Amino acid sequence: MSDDPSVVRTRAASVLEASAVLTSSTLEVRAQWLADSAATLMREAHDRRDALSQATGLSVPMIEWATRTTLDTIRVDSMLALARTAGMGAGRNPRPIAMLSVILAGNVFTASVRGIVIPLLFGVPLLVKASSHETVFPALLRDALRSANTRLGAAMTVVTFPGGDIECEAALVESAETVSVYGGDETVSAIGARAGNKPLIAHGHGVSVAYCGAQALDEAHIEGTIESLSLDTCAYDQRGCLSPQIIYVEQSPDRPTAAFAERLAEQGLARMGSTLPRGPLPLSVGAAQAQWRGIAEVEGTLLHGDSYAISIREPDPIRWSPAYRNVTVAPVHGMDEALQAMQAIGPHLKCVGTDAGSLSEVASRLADSAALSAYACVIGEMQTPPLDAPADGRPIWHGLLRN
Amino acid sequence: MTTRGELKARIDALITAFVSDQHVEAATRDELIEDLAAWQAERIPEYGRLQRRGAWPPALPTDVFRFRRIAAHPKEDDLRVFLSSGTTSSERSLHAYGDLSVYDAAARAAARHMLFPDVERMRLVVLAPQEDKAPDSSLEYMLARFAEWFGTECTWVWCDGALDLELLAAVLREAEASKEAVAVLGTSFAFVHAEDGLGDQRFELAPGSRIMQTGGYKGRSREVDPEILLEAISARFGVAGPWIINEFGATELSSQMYETTLREGIDGATGPRRLWVPPWVRATPVDPDTLQPVQGDAVGILRIDDTANLDSVCCIQTADLARRLDDGIVVLGRAPGAPPRGCSLAADQALGAQ
Numbered sequence: 049m050s051d052d053p054s055v056v057r058t059r060a061a062s063v064l065e066a067s068a069v070l071t072s073s074t075l076e077v078r079a080q081w082l083a084d085s086a087a088t089l090m091r092e093a094h095d096r097r098d099a100l101s102q103a104t105g106l107s108v109p110m111i112e113w114a115t116r117t118t119l120d121t122i123r124v125d126s127m128l129a130l131a132r133t134a135g136m137g138a139g140r141n142p143r144p145i146a147m148l149s150v151i152l153a154g155n156v157f158t159a160s161v162r163g164i165v166i167p168l169l170f171g172v173p174l175l176v177k178a179s180s181h182e183t184v185f186p187a188l189l190r191d192a193l194r195s196a197n198t199r200l201g202a203a204m205t206v207v208t209f210p211g212g213d214i215e216c217e218a219a220l221v222e223s224a225e226t227v228s229v230y231g232g233d234e235t236v237s238a239i240g241a242r243a244g245n246k247p248l249i250a251h252g253h254g255v256s257v258a259y260c261g262a263q264a265l266d267e268a269h270i271e272g273t274i275e276s277l278s279l280d281t282c283a284y285d286q287r288g289c290l291s292p293q294i295i296y297v298e299q300s301p302d303r304p305t306a307a308f309a310e311r312l313a314e315q316g317l318a319r320m321g322s323t324l325p326r327g328p329l330p331l332s333v334g335a336a337q338a339q340w341r342g343i344a345e346v347e348g349t350l351l352h353g354d355s356y357a358i359s360i361r362e363p364d365p366i367r368w369s370p371a372y373r374n375v376t377v378a379p380v381h382g383m384d385e386a387l388q389a390m391q392a393i394g395p396h397l398k399c400v401g402t403d404a405g406s407l408s409e410v411a412s413r414l415a416d417s418a419a420l421s422a423y424a425c426v427i428g429e430m431q432t433p434p435l436d437a438p439a440d441g442r443p444i445w446h447g448l449l450r451n
Numbered sequence: 452m453t454t455r456g457e458l459k460a461r462i463d464a465l466i467t468a469f470v471s472d473q474h475v476e477a478a479t480r481d482e483l484i485e486d487l488a489a490w491q492a493e494r495i496p497e498y499g500r501l502q503r504r505g506a507w508p509p510a511l512p513t514d515v516f517r518f519r520r521i522a523a524h525p526k527e528d529d530l531r532v533f534l535s536s537g538t539t540s541s542e543r544s545l546h547a548y549g550d551l552s553v554y555d556a557a558a559r560a561a562a563r564h565m566l567f568p569d570v571e572r573m574r575l576v577v578l579a580p581q582e583d584k585a586p587d588s589s590l591e592y593m594l595a596r597f598a599e600w601f602g603t604e605c606t607w608v609w610c611d612g613a614l615d616l617e618l619l620a621a622v623l624r625e626a627e628a629s630k631e632a633v634a635v636l637g638t639s640f641a642f643v644h645a646e647d648g649l650g651d652q653r654f655e656l657a658p659g660s661r662i663m664q665t666g667g668y669k670g671r672s673r674e675v676d677p678e679i680l681l682e683a684i685s686a687r688f689g690v691a692g693p694w695i696i697n698e699f700g701a702t703e704l705s706s707q708m709y710e711t712t713l714r715e716g717i718d719g720a721t722g723p724r725r726l727w728v729p730p731w732v733r734a735t736p737v738d739p740d741t742l743q744p745v746q747g748d749a750v751g752i753l754r755i756d757d758t759a760n761l762d763s764v765c766c767i768q769t770a771d772l773a774r775r776l777d778d779g780i781v782v783l784g785r786a787p788g789a790p791p792r793g794c795s796l797a798a799d800q801a802l803g804a805q
Contacts, residue, residue: 334739335752335770335785342512342768346497346519355740 050180051207056219059205060175064147064223066202067173071144073200075136075169079127081197082165086122089192090115096188103184104157106285107325114284117432118158127169130436134445136170142449144171149224151239152186153231153251154179156288160186162435162444163230164204168193170448173203177220180210211235217242226447249447251440254289254398255368258427259386259410262298264403265308271315273403276428278316280401282356283431285326286371289398290430293369294376296386305379309351309360317356317373326355326373336370343367344376363389387413390420397422398440401430453490455523455761458483459553462758465731466556470563475730484508484733484756487765494523498764505743510754510768513703516544523762524549533589535702544702546589549762554705557759558593559600561729565709566634566663566696567601569717573659575605576622578614578637578645589702590665594636601634614641616648623654623688632659635688638666643675646683655689661713662690665698699726699782703767705759706732711779725779731758734780736773750774753782 051059070078093100093115100111135142148167152160160176164186167174178186186206194201209216211231221227221243228249229239236252258280264273280292295312299305329337341357344350348361356373363378363385380386383406390397400422402410411424421441425433436444461483468475488508492499497519501509515521522529528549535544548554567573575598579585582595598605608619626633633656637645642664662684675683677697685692693712700707708726715722728734735744736751745751753773756766772783 329740331739331750331752331772335772338737338739338742338752338768339512339514339770342501342510343514343518345501346511346515350502 049183050209050213051216052209053215053219056175056207056209056216057223059207060147060149060219060223063173063175063203063205066199067147069199070168070173070203071171073171075128075131075171076124078169078171078200079124079131081193081200082127082169083122083124084196085189085192085201086119086161086165088195089189090119092188092192093119093185096184099184100157101327103182104154105327105330106157107327110284110324110327113324114156114158118161121432121435122161122165126435127165130166130444131169133436134170134443134449136449144449145225145447146173147175147224147226148172148448149175149177149220149227151177151220151227151229151231151235152179152182153235154181156284156290157182157185159230159288160189162433162439163228164189166435166444167228167448168200168204170445172448174205175220175224176204176206178206178208180208183208212238214242221246228447247447251289252396254396254440255293255393256290256399256401256422256430257294257296257390257393257397258292258401258430259296259380259383259406260298260403260427261383261406262300262303263405264427265297265300265303269403270308270311273427274312274316276426277312277401278320279324279428280430281317281375282320282324282326282373286369286373286375288431290433291371292375292401292430293371294363294366294378294389296363296378296380296389298382298386299379305377306349306360309349309358309377312377313351313353313356313358317358317375318353320373321353321355329355329372333370333372337372337374340367340369340374364392366392383409383413387417390422391417394419395421395441399430399433400424401427403427453486455490458487458490459550459761461486462553462731462761463556465758466553466560469730470560477730477733480731480733480758483731483758484765487758487761491523491764495521495764497521504741507756508766510737510742510756510766511764512768513544513701513770516546516703517542520545520547521763522547522549531592532587533592533702534587546702546763553759553761555596557706557729557731558596561707561709562597562601564729565711565714565727566661566698568714570601570632570659572601572603574626574631574633575602576619576626576633576635577605577607578609578619578635578641579607580609580612581607584609590638590700593700593707597636609641614644614648616645619645620649620652623656626656626660627654630657632657632661634661634663635690636663639664639675639680640666642680642684643673646675646680646687647673649687653687653689660688660690660694662688662695663698663709664695665700697726701767701769703760703763703769704755704757705761706757708732708734708780723776725776725781727779732756734773736775736780737768742768745774748774748776750783753780 097108097111101108150163190206226247227243229236230251233252236250240248297305344359351358359376397420404426423438498511503509529547531548533546577594582591585591606622608615684695693716696710696713698707698709711727712724733756735754737754738745739752753769753771773780
């Protein structure tokens, strides 16, 4: 189903009409409302797990995992803490923008949660364009918001139309003060052109990587390292911008990278095939996968199972995988070499997952980097960012509040 | 130990048997594919690294031709190097030949069987640059050989990097007036540009005229649905649909496949439009996860085992989606997300299309 421009305008007007209720509510009321909505959404998503699986191409266990880990972050205490960090509460009330139009991407269905909940927490009414590939979850979220509080819930609504529909896109952005867009660089660029002089919060194409220092590979830590990396790689079938495409591994004579990769395959990715199975492989991805795997075999070593593959190869040149659990393991001599290799990714690098022992140094080196704006987190948590994790090198509330 | 000479002789024998109307057993071809693959794996390190999965030798992905020189002979023995279209070296596949005799034999036999089965020679009109203007294009090489093998005369309607619409119109008017059948050969891009540039001009080419188009759109130009383009070409040139056929080729391959309608029309046979697979080639849609043949007419990614690829790699894994249809193959195009590539992009770049 597709909405026409008049529907988009009508919905934008209804959202603006409800904005007074939203902005006059207290931060605490909004946080409670959003937490209640998350609880409702959790139940609804469970009931609709088959439909969500169908819509997203993810397996049912993955749907359950993704909704649980995402909605668990929508707690009153974490939201209030986030608001305090942003300078709200305790008598300080920076004014929210009048309205935000959000264009969602379809690759990670739960990405809409942070993209919708946080503006509402800050008192920003929302007009949301769902991805034409995935409309189920945004609609469930909308219904959950209304179910928890009808009046506040009216400050957010969803429209659907095919990307590239110029008239609908114009209608989507014309009432907004600011436009937020998730998607590929082409989408971001097209919406940017449509937005004209309005502020644009761009969440364009991104990739992530992981780095494991030698300590993460010793016998005391290796099991946890493999478990964490497997989860990071397999979550959302590696389709998100927080999914590691490359795992840089500090090599040493007594811990060959190939042996680590074999353990990652057998004890990690193969097991994930039964606990969090991969969704069906689209043919277009399959065609790219066959090419990537063949090149991996020609240029290095390929380990593969029923629904995953590991390419063991030098860090340079980077051969981007088609995702769907096709990951590169690249030996490096240490953090310097890994960070050097990441420079080539530049601003597209979103997140670097690393072992606990390396976290503070990786974070510090990223903060000092002129070329990289990625943030660091521990492996195993790459795909479950906390509510206050930065986005594209900026605070998550960037663009939502007036100075 | 098998030698190159022995393998070449076996490939030649397959093609010669076909040209002589002898039945070619699939088992003979399959045995040759096995022996070729084994010989090539010993000489081409990149191919030798691939592990066999299942009953057939491993297939080398076409993308490897973008990053590595895949050849059993040393670079100094290169006679000709073909490059696919693209704007940077990493986007262009490279296929080096030290010997073009097998390529020539395969190209000639396939075109004779499917494109010129009813005439020894005829007038050719080519919507592409001449060979000396695009020496690294396998398509231009093949079209130049067609002019030698099948042409009475050949007009190349491509001048100074652009389709010469005036010359095209003039040569077609002349053919109309003389009632001489012509073969119009070119890329899909070129036919779209002709369609866009010829305005109201329509032609009624003589019976026996035929059109061969090749190549996709590579995401670089106005795309036209294949059926709509076929109808447009038919209306523009006055050639019936069955006499307009697609050729499927690739820089990484030495053999071509042609749509069946022209040949079947001449033979008085009927069948769905599909690609004919030469008997020295094995074309198989495979499952992208297992790389094993798909069942029945399911869509898979197209693997082509081309025995005419003597000095490179015979077993090639493309990124094209395809399915079986009767005794042939239907190619559904490159999978979205796969890097666009192919012969016809060079022509489009020359036209400045974006």
